[in-house]
Amino acid sequence: MNAPSSAQDADPTLEGVVTRSTGSWYHVQVGDRIVRSRIRGKFRLTRQDVTNPVAVGDRVSLRVNDEDGTGLILDIHDRTTKLSRRASGHRTDEEHVMVANVDRAWIMQSVRLPALNAAFVDRLLVAAAVNEIPAGVIINKMDLLTDEQRTAVMDFHLRYADLGYPVLPMSALHGKGIEPLKAELQDQMSVVTGPSGTGKSSLLNAIEPGLDVETGEVSESTSKGTHTTTHAELHSLSFGGYLVDTPGIREFGVRQVHPKDLAHFFPEMISYVNECKFPDCTHDHEPGCAIQAAVDRGEVHPARYDSYLRILESLQEEEEKRF
Ligand SMILES: Nc1nc2c(ncn2[C@@H]2O[C@H](COP(=O)(O)OP(=O)(O)OP(=O)(O)O)[C@@H](O)[C@H]2O)c(=O)[nH]1
Ligand SMILES: [Mg+2]
Ligand SMILES: [Zn+2]
CATH class of the missing domain: 3.40.50.300 (P-loop containing nucleotide triphosphate hydrolases)
Incomplete structure (x- = not known):
């Protein structure tokens, strides 16, 4: 807990944005300067499902060590995206x-x-x-x-x-x-x-x-x-x-999507999803699929449909691994 500060003591907590992260050190832009900072251990411990608890773009509160000028990130503000x-x-x-x-x-x-x-x-x-x-x-x-x-x-x-x-x-x-x-x-x-x-x-x-x-x-x-x-x-x-x-990406794996929702993220497919014969249609093999019909009519680009199928497959594999 912070000691109560007297009226003369300004609050030493600063606000900044993370401009670079190398794993153990973070660069935080505070006004016009960059403060090399570390994070509190608790962020690592509480977020085990994330490889990096603090990311570039994060807005943070930090305190600067007077002796060596390095910062300690105390808090990460809620992310908009x-x-x-x-x-x-x-x-x-x-x-x-x-x-x-x-x-x-x-x-x-x-x-x-x-x-x-x-x-x-x-x-x-x-x-x-x-x-x-x-x-x-x-x-x-x-x-x-x-x-x-x-x-x-x-x-x-x-x-x-x-x-x-x-x-x-x-x-x-x-x-x-x-x-x-x-x-x-x-x-x-x-x-x-x-x-x-x-x-x-x-x-x-x-x-x-x-x-x-x-x-x-x-x-x-x-x-x-x-x-x-x-x-x-x-x-x-x-x-x-x-x-x-950002660094070049070799492979990009989609996350956070349930396979049955995937078509909602392909704008050209949205209007068809409720027209399939089966309400739980995955649009890859089912008869009476409105999306497959739209591909056949040339209303959905075959390369986009192919991408849909490949992402669907990877999401289904992830689902299976979970059980
Ligand atoms: N001919 C041509 N070459 C380009 C163009 N833009 C970039 N390059 C060249 O492409 C090569 C790679 O450029 P970078 O800017 O390093 O590529 P990057 O996407 O940042 O790559 P990573 O940092 O490895 O992810 C360099 O040799 C550039 O000169 C362009 O418009 N035309
Ligand atoms: Mg580059
Ligand atoms: Zn379908």
């Missing part, structure tokens, strides 16, 4: 909070090196929808687009635009097409996520050249990035707002 994924490793039911309190999630893809991955986009769109975070899609490296790819990229673009998601083609490296994104980022707390090498950190440098965020190479032989960004980091934008740069 969070974007989490299944933690990698043996305990697949564990949650890893990628970022807290974001208003907007941008899913980054590149036309080449690495190639577009619609299944990845669909899993992240579901995760964002589950957490009620509006999402958009960025198609980067437009300068690498070849004639053979043009139709596929256009199909990809239209697929998501038709569903109502903002889709922004750009070339982060050359600073092309970034103005529309800047308008979307202004005064918002946003996160950019995507596979390694798609250009997330390059995007930060394009919109805020002073940041000088480290970027890495993409292997020509494997088309994979080299996981240059190793920790999520929140950057302040000079035109207002924050953008969180």
